[in-house]
Amino acid sequence: MARYGMVIDTHRCVGCHSCVISCFMENSVPEGYKRDWIVEVVSGEFPNFRSEIRSERCNHCDNPPCVFVCPCGASYVEEGTGTVLVHNEKCTGCKACIAACPYDARFINPAGFADKCTFCDHRVKDGLLPGCATTCPTKAINFGDLDQPGSHLHKLMHDRSVKSLKPSAGTGPNVYYLL
Amino acid sequence: MTNGINRRQFIRLAGFGAAGAGLAYSGLNPWGLSAHADLTHTGSGVREIPTFCELCFWKCGVIAKVKDGRIIKLEGHPGHPLSNGRLCPRGNGGTGLTYDKDRLRQPLIRAKKRGEDVFREVTWDDALDHIAEKMIYIRDEWSADCFALFNHGYGATFIKHLIKAYGSHSIAAPSYAQCRGPREVGFDLTFGEEVLSPERTDIVNTRMLVLIGSHLGENMHNTQVQEFADAISNGAKLVVVDPRHSVAAGKADWYLPIKPATDIALLLAWMNVIINEDLYDKEYVDKYTVGFEQLVQHVKSYSPEKVWTITGIKPELIRRTAREMGHQKPAVLIHPGRHVTWYGDDTQRSRAIAILNALLGSWGRKGGFFYPGELDVPKPETPPYPKPSFDRVDLQIKNYPLAYNTLASGLCDATFPAPQTNCQLKAWFVYGTNLVHSLPKPQQTMEAMQHLKFLVVSDVLPMEIVGWADVVLPDATYLERYDDLHVGRFREPFVALRQPVIEPMYDTRPPWWVAKELAKRLNLDSYFPWDNIEQYLDNRLATVGLKLSDLKRDGVKVFPRQPLYFEDGIQPEFFTNSGKIELYSSSLAAHGYDPIPVYTEHGEPPQGYYRLLFGRAPVHTFGRTTNNPVLNRVIDSNEVWVNRRVAEEWSLENGGDVILKNQDGVESSPVRIKVTERIRSDCVYMVHGFGHKAKRLTNKKGANDSDLITRYNTDPIMGGTGMNVNFVTFVT
Amino acid sequence: MIEVTNYRDNPLIDPHLEIWEWQISVYLFLGGLVAGLMILNGLWRIRDREHETKAITNSAVLWAPVLISLGMFCLWLDLVNKLNVYRFYMTFQIKSPMSWGSWILFLVYPAQILAVAVAKGSDVFGGVLKGLNPLLQILKSITNGREKQIAWLNVVLGVMLGIYTGILLSATAARPLWNTALLGPLFLVSGLSTATAWNMLSRPTKIEHSSLAKWDFSLIITEMFLLLLILIGFLSGTEGHQSAGMLLLGGGFTAVFWIFVIILGLLFPLWLELREMRGHSTPAWVAPALVLLGGLALRFVMVQAGQVSHLPDTELLFGAVGH
Structure with a gap:
């Protein structure tokens, strides 16, 4: 049993969008849509700013509201990996999952189903890293099994301050950001 | 500086014996997931073909995944020293160029007045015959030097060779006078060597990185940004000097929001503090530099207090950052920048940067500037190029004594009739550069083009410049063609191959073919002593014990690392007049320029501007x-x-x-x-x-x-x- | 200052959700209305007021299956993959309000049809519906003597349906405006109020009308009370709830909410009904028409504003949750 997750280093990330564009190619993301994206936050008063750059995507939550609200069982958590996926053929496009996701990570694929980041499950099954983690020039995106004690993800989180997004939503996100 | 092997000797020793060193592509990482599939993996009908990128000029190694004749994805080549398995966003989106529906598809010849952008489609034979005829006409009527080549990008290699063989040395790229030229001149005047591209900056090992207007992260040169991230993780101190709070500034320990055009003053103030507080690398300065005394005198007047009034940077911030430089030396990197043509005194600003680096002893030191590996991969013997009939055409209107490379802007100026020139340019060949965007004063560029007898443009896309051409050659993209080998100089020297991963789309052709075909028509066959490009590449690779088939499979051959720093055996040699690092430049003094950089004002924006x-x-x-x-x-x-x-x-x-x-x-x-x-x-x-x-x-x-x-x-x-x-x- | 640049820009997602439009609002409105009709009909029958309130027990309830079908049609129109609609009935997802709703909708039909049979009494269909009379006779033979059980069934399913229309939205923690436990009760009461208004428009007798008006008067008061509680809850809640509340109290939806929901949909009919109770004569259709309009407006405002409301982006900005 594994619980796949990401630890993304906001200090290393420069917001270059490599993750986004490699995802387009890897997953044939439909024109106009993104499965991952960059958020840049700057606060403070000139010239004393704090800034944070994040590569965001589906958080593959432990308590995924998108899965709970799905009336058709199309959204599901994959056994053994914890990855949140969609059975495209079961989806009616009711959009309840989109409304339920506090991260707005989902969208309607024009082919007629709810779509989002899959942690590149097709690559991971072949023993490869997700496309974004593979290409990230700054190695800001780290992917692995969060349930594996002593893994590189744990080491990264042990050494640094860490946060996840919107923890108050109670979703138990599996994408962490190093601060 | 242990056992000083002569650097040039070492290069000769190290270059070749290493052909056996295999590439370690990736291996499994600790949790069992690998970043890359085996390169030979051919499952699911996907072929993986190595080549190198051309979305910018860094030339990262790429693995193209091709299925049913279509490129489905581009990934970073794991064994290529410039990509390390990763690609910047542009590299990832490279297929967008090849599959752009706006691409030029067929050779065109102008059908109406120049600049009206109306063409008729012709065959390659028609287009090339026409060009060859015009080239002969221009050479016979005026001089081969009146035929200029503007180029940008690696595809131009064989076109440049052709134009030189034809007899012109009016060849320029806007990447010099419009981009990084002043930096190379400034560093060359100081250290006797250029910064080069990729930059020889040892960012990964630096303890302190100072960026002046450089926006790494927004400027995405792959390896450089990879190292930038490493430096941040390693806890290197970061100073960012920029009127704009850039992405890099967001990561800085100190952000200095400088008033534009006052950088030289700041640099001189830093030197002032570093000298006054004895923070410079004394041994290094004594041993390798000349002009320290003059520098001491010169920077006296640039106190942090005075410079505060010029730059808007508070004296305590100037002192604090200068002290940190002194503390972290010699692993301090005052980054030379890349696009540095800002205010017209850019060579002097680059000199100031070079001098500050010299004071901190960072040139030739770990965490400063390394000595890139060298590798000689000779090209096949061809006859010598014809001697130029004129002095440099770009310098005829106005002479710039230290312009080592041809000035694109100077060639543009030389296209206008002027009494003092003995060679007004009559024709341009423009390869891969949209001069209307890349040269300043676009109006002037357009007027210049109206003076031409002939204008050929080769490009992938119907850029603005294409609309002005007499003949348009539709270029194959980097994913559809061979180019010359890339002999790369980074920490390790390497040879990389660009090879077609798909057949050229439409009626497009690679530039090597265009050059060879034109050579045929110009009776310059002897300059192209090969039947096809593969033969050329194979012959050239043979000089370093490689075969084309090896590189077609592996994409790149990396040679062993040579010494990078003085401390691991580089002989400190400076190819300046004095043979030392020139804090005081004898060359500049001889030409009547400030031998040590002086801050000059550049005018304020008018009210409301x-x-x-x-x-x-x-x-x-x-x-x-x-x-x-x-x-x-x-x-x-x-x-x-x-x-x-x-x-x-x-x-x-x-x-x-x-x-x-x-x-x-x-x-x-x-x-x-x-x-x-x-x-x-x-x-x-x-x-x-x-x-x-x-x-x-x-x-x-x-x-x-x-x-x-x-x-x-x-x-x-x-x-x-x-x-x-x-x-x-x-x-x- | 804080500057956030989000490059996602996905259609229908950014800058805020626009996934649900009029179809969902109309569906929720009709669902509430039908729930109200079922409950009112049941309650009246349980209290055996058949003889004094023909409208409620007889004519209005005939509309329930028609209106709920219309509502479900709207829901179907909203689906992106319409051919997959059968998937709702291939599974039951216990955690999914929408799955509950699908099955509730499935169950309300037989209850409503039985209620129709009861309501028809000794009558038969005329006109185009004549052909249904044999079926009606069979149903009558089933319902005969079980009127109260059927009434209870309708009340229970009506309450479930009414509350469900609220829970569909309120079970969404991601949208603070929806995320209040009072939304179910609010939609239920609003549904009852709109059902009352529907009955008031079904040509009731004068006695019926004034009795319905009294009933509606208390429903409107309850609804306003619930809205007040909801707004207080928002303003005293988390940052997300506060900004959700502000959408209705100064933000983009303030005008439409106060004009169409509060003033025209609640206060004005309340005043008219008060006048009627005090014996002033008012045109009988005005108050119920406004209540129906207000009920529809409430669903529109909630569906649209809810898609704008979101958990704060700045939540724990730069803040670490652990080290």
Whole structure:
């Protein structure tokens, strides 16, 4: 049993969008849509700013509201990996999952189903890293099994301050950001 | 400086014996997932073909995944020293160029007046016969040197060879006088060597990185940014000097929001503190430099207090950062920048940067500037090029004694009739550079083109310049062609192959073929002593014990690392007049220029005007990529950054559109406004390369900063065109 | 200052959700209305007021299956993959309000049809519906003597349906405006109020009308009370709830909410009904028409504003949750 997750280093990330564009190619993301994206936050008063750059995507939550609200069982958590996926053929496009996701990570694929980041499950099954983690020039995106004690993800989180997004939503996100 | 093997000797020793060292592609990482499939993996009908990128000029190794004759993905080559298995956003979106529906598909010959952008489709034979005829005509009527080549990118290699064989040495790339030329001259005057591309900056090992106007992260040279991230993780101190709070500034320990055009003053103040407080590397300065005494005298007057009034940077901040440099030396890197043509005294600013590095002892030291590996991969013997009939054409209107490379702007100037020239340019061959965007004063470039007898443009896309051509050659993209070998000089030297991963689309042809075909028509066959490119490449590779088939499979051959620093055996040798690092430049003194950089004022924007600054977005390589449909899914337009208070004064709303007007009354297209605290109130900023007007390009969004650059300050030393001297206001 | 640049820009997602449009609002409105009709009909029958309130027990309830079908049609129109609609009935997802709703909708039909049979009494269909009379006779033979059980069934399913229309939205923690436990009760009461208004428009007798008006008067008071509680809850809640509340109290939806929901949909009919109770004569259709309009407006405002409301982006900005 594994619980796949990401630890993304906001200090290393420069917001270059490599993750986004490699995802387009890897997953044939439909024109106009993104499965991952960059958020840049700057606060403070000139010239004393704090800034944070994040590569965001589906958080593959432990308590995924998108899965709970799905009336058709199309959204599901994959056994053994914890990855949140969609059975495209079961989806009616009711959009309840989109409304339920506090991260707005989902969208309607024009082919007629709810779509989002899959942690590149097709690559991971072949023993490869997700496309974004593979290409990230700054190695800001780290992917692995969060349930594996002593893994590189744990080491990264042990050494640094860490946060996840919107923890108050109670979703138990599996994408962490190093601060 | 242990056992001083002579550097040149060492290179000769190290270069070749290493052909057996295999490439370690990736292996499994600790949790069992690998970043890359085995290169030979051919499951699911996907072929993986190595090559190298051309979305910018860094030349990263790429693995193209091809299925059913279509490129489905590009990934970083794990064994290539410039990509390390990773690609920048542009590299990832490279297929957007090849599959751009706007591509030039067939050779064209002008059907109406020049510049009216009306063409008829012709065959390659028609087009090449026509070009050859004109080349002969120009050579016979005037001189081969009156036929100029403007080029950018690796595809130009064989075209350059052809033009030289034809007898012209009027060959220029805008990447010199419009980009990094002053840096190379400034460093060469100081250390006797250039910074080169990729930069020899040892960012990964630095303890302190100082960026002056360099926006790494927005400027996405792959390896450089990889190392930048490593430096941050390693806890290197970061100083960012920029009127705009860039991405890099967001990561800085100290952000210095300098008043534009005052960088030299800051650099001199830093030297002032470092010398006054004895923070410089004494042993290094004593051993390797000349002119320290003159420098001491020179920087005396640049106290942090005085420089505060010039730059707006508080004295305590100047002192604090200078002390940190002294503390971290010699692993301190005052980054030389890349696009440095700002104010016309850019060689002097680059000199100031070089001198500061010298004081800190960072040149040739770990964490400073390393010595890139060398590798000789000789080209096949060809007859010597004909001797030029004239002195350099680009310097005839005005001479710049230290312009080592040809000035693109100088060639443009030499196209106008002028009494003092003995060779007015009569024809241009423009390969892969949209001069209307890449040279300042676009109006002047367009006028120059009207004086030409003949203009050939080779490009992938119907850029603005294409509309002016007499003959248009549709170029195959980097994914569809062979080019010459890339002999790379980074920490390790390497040889990389560009090979076609798909057949050229439409009726496009690779430039090596164009050059060879033209050579045939010009009776220059002896310069192309090979039947086809594969034979050429195989022969050339044989000189280093490699076969083309090896490189077709592996994409790159990396040779062993040579010493990088003085401390691991590089013999300190400086190819300057004095053989030492010249803090005081004898060359500049001899030519009547300031031997030590002096701060000069560059004028203030008039009331209601703001200095126009420009830079880059990470997903674009200026105008070359702004039509790329893949990249445009992320950023398809630029915006003008306006300080919040300025925006309030002008009632400009965030997200609204505004037209900019410069000091000469030239107006931009409407451009989206980004109201932000993150820029000073005396300047505005936009990303360069948007605002295309060419009628056959799909993406015309955004504004073109080049249109607003109607003035520039020419660097008196090397002819660079300082373009950050234009001021704009808002049309409301 | 804080500057957030989000490059996602996905259609229908950014800058805020626009996934649900009029179809969902109309569906929720009709669902509430039908729930109200079922409950009112049941309650009246349980209290055996058949003889004094013909409208409620007889004519209005005939509309229930028609209106709920219309509502479900709207829901179907909203589906992106319409052919997959059968998937709702291939599974039961216990955690999914929408799955509950699908099955509730499935169950309300037989209850409503039985209620129709009861309501028809000794009558038969005329006109185009004549052909249904044999079926009606069979149903009558089933319902005969079980009127109260059927009434209870309708009340229970009506309450479930009414509350469900609220829970569909309120079970969404991601949208603070929806995320209040009072939304179910609010939609239920609003549904009852609109059902009352529907009955008031079904040509009731004068006695019926004034009795319905009294009933509606208390429903409107209850609804306003619930809205007040909801707004207090928002303003005293988390940052997300506060900004959700502000959408209705100064933000983009303030005008439409106060004009169409509060003034025209609640206060004005309340005043008219008070006048009627005090014996002033008013045109009988005005108050119920406004109540129906207000009920529809409430669903529109909630569906649209809810898609704008979101958990704060700045939540824990730069803040670490652990080290």
